[in-house]
Amino acid sequence: MANYTVFNQGTILNGEAQDVLERIRKSAGAENEEIARMSVDEYATALLEDAPYFLEARLLDAMQKQSFDSEYDRALTYLAQMPTSGVRIISLQAAQTA
Amino acid sequence: MASVYNNPWVLSGTHRNRVFVGGSYAASQRSLLDRLRVVVDAERFIPIIADEYPLPQPDRDIHDVTLFLLHACKLAVFECSTLSGALMEIERLADYGIQRALLLYQSQSTIAWPLNPTSWRTSQMLKSLVTEQESRLVVRPYFRVRDAEAETRRFLKAVRRSSYGKLHSL
Numbered sequence: 595m596a597n598y599t600v601f602n603q604g605t606i607l608n609g610e611a612q613d614v615l616e617r618i619r620k621s622a623g624a625e626n627e628e629i630a631r632m633s634v635d636e637y638a639t640a641l642l643e644d645a646p647y648f649l650e651a652r653l654l655d656a657m658q659k660q661s662f663d664s665e666y667d668r669a670l671t672y673l674a675q676m677p678t679s680g681v682r683i684i685s686l687q688a689a690q691t692a
Numbered sequence: 693m694a695s696v697y698n699n700p701w702v703l704s705g706t707h708r709n710r711v712f713v714g715g716s717y718a719a720s721q722r723s724l725l726d727r728l729r730v731v732v733d734a735e736r737f738i739p740i741i742a743d744e745y746p747l748p749q750p751d752r753d754i755h756d757v758t759l760f761l762l763h764a765c766k767l768a769v770f771e772c773s774t775l776s777g778a779l780m781e782i783e784r785l786a787d788y789g790i791q792r793a794l795l796l797y798q799s800q801s802t803i804a805w806p807l808n809p810t811s812w813r814t815s816q817m818l819k820s821l822v823t824e825q826e827s828r829l830v831v832r833p834y835f836r837v838r839d840a841e842a843e844t845r846r847f848l849k850a851v852r853r854s855s856y857g858k859l860h861s862l
Contacts, residue, residue: 626855644850647792650826651806677827678854 595663597687598670603680611666618673618681638669648676663689700745700757703764705738711848712762712790714778715771717743724771724837731841732769735848740765759784767851768793769844772814772831779818786825794847795822796840799833806831 600607600614602621607614616634623630629637642665645654653675662668674683703710711732713725725741732739742761747753754777762768762781770778772795785793797805797812805812805819811833812819822829830847834840 622855626853628853629855640853643846644854646832647794647830647847647850648854651804651831655807 595689596667597689598683599685600670600674601682601684606684611664611670615666615670615673618670634666638666641669641673645672645676648678698745700761703738703740703761707764708766709736710738710740710765710767712765712768712781713739713741713770714762714768714781716774716776716778718776721771721774724840727837727841728769728771728844731844732848735845735852737767737848755780759788762790763788766791767848769847770795771840772796772812772818773798775815779815782818782821782829786828790828792847792851793829794844795829795831796834796843797831798835798840800835801833804831804833 595610597610598608598614600618602618605621607617609617612634615638619629619632619634619637623632629640632640649657649672654672657668657672657675660668662671670681671683673679673681713728713732715721715725717725722743729739729741740761742754742758745757745761747757758777758781762784766789768781768785768790770782770793772778772782782793782795797814799805799811801808801811803811806823812831822831832843832847834843
């Protein structure tokens with residue numbers, strides 16, 4: 595799986611998409627009860643459902659046509675593209691292939 | 693319709709949870725705004741529909757009171773299939789600090805504007821405004837009224853759980 599370095603509102607997070615997403619969820623959940631109650635799977639699903647309301651339509655359309663290692667990778671990428679998210683992917687190390 | 697119980701100078705809720713619901717108030721289209729009001733209320737936001745507030749001097753006050761009500765909201769939902777006075781409100785969204793506005797239009801096309809440029813039949817002025825303010829204005833098509841309701845519901849859910857960035861704590 596791909597390894598990410600992510601900027602989340604002043605904090606640097608490293609790890610695979612699921613792990614990074616879970617830490618972002620916990621951070622957001624500190625001030626949002628609905629997010630606090632979610633699992634990381636539910637959080638990833640919510641981000642994908644909410645994307646049309648935070649991303650420009652043509653950008654979203656282009657990203658929807660891309661393949662990702664997992665839905666966590668897709669959700670993290672969408673989140674990082676949302677102008678208001680405060681989340682940015684600084685670097686991405688692709689998974690090693692055998 | 694205007695109610696003596698709605699006083700624009702004493703509004704329910706707070707700036708953060710009021711949603712301005714706008715569009716044409718013509719009789720043929722007014723019922724949609726009522727349906728959207730029900731959705732806004734169900735999502736635990738406070739709906740504000742301008743024509744429900746009394747105007748001391750209607751011919752003179754409708755513009756100023758409507759914009760006053762818009763200014764009291766942080767979110768907005770507009771039905772934009774037809775050109776109406778709502779254009780004046782949409783024009784002011786950025787000035788008034790509306791964080792997010794959902795612009796709905798009726799279409800039978802399965803591919804939405806801007807991917808399908810002809811899907812939304814409206815003025816180039818409005819399209820260019822939306823293009824310039826795409827981070828604030830969300831345009832979504834609907835086919836049936838219940839689709840407009842569903843879009844509004846998803847929009848408000850998305851805003852409510854967007855606990856990050858500038859929308860933090862909305």
